[in-house]
Amino acid sequence: MPVGTGDVPPAPGNQSGPEVRPSEYGDDTVTDTSTPRAEQPLDDEAPTEAAPVEGEREENGAETAPSKAAGEGDLFRQSEIAADYVEGLLDILDYDGDIDELVSGGRPMVEVVGGRLQNLVGQRGATLEALQELARLAVFRQTGSPSRLLLDVGGYRATRRKELAAVARNAVEKVKEHGDLVRLEPMSAFERKCVHDVVNAIDGVESESEGVEPNRRIVVRAAD
Incomplete structure (x- = not known):
């Protein structure tokens, strides 16, 4: 069953829910919400125009010093x-799946395992x-704090990491x-x-991202 915008329940506190518009390229969905940009959940894997928030990890792996780490219970x-x-x-959607909630690497995670879940992954x-952004928004609506939640379905992220490596x-x-x-x-952003x-x-090489979504890509070159 294809997953469309009409299949996704609205996040708590938002009756209409955000509108998710998949673009022509894989992972670059655009989420439109009425929430101001500064109040939307932060994506630690995606670059932003603003300065990185303390404790968040930028796309290239650099991390700023956390001002106050969230407790294990909060995560x-x-x-x-x-x-x-x-x-x-x-x-x-009438899908069957086992859902595990956990905390790993200092961030909340939700893993869904089961058959017939490919439609929840989609192309690339x-x-x-x-769905991860919607789940993060659901957390934000209830807690008032941005979330670095990581959602995985059917082990897709682990498999994709190996391919990208x-x-x-x-x-x-x-x-x-x-x-x-x-x-x-x-x-x-996740793939980058x-x-x-x-x-x-790896010594002797470096990487950086260039371009804008949905055509943002990585350039690998010899280190200076």
């Missing part, structure tokens, strides 16, 4: 709120990213062999973060 509460939201979505994770290593090999920079195909993490762990 788990965020995962519970998001899990309830996702459970409501599965009920509407486009639907998954949209191979892409990153291949780009590094080309740079070291020929010396020329390598431009990768446009990627989502995965590539940056791999490249930044």
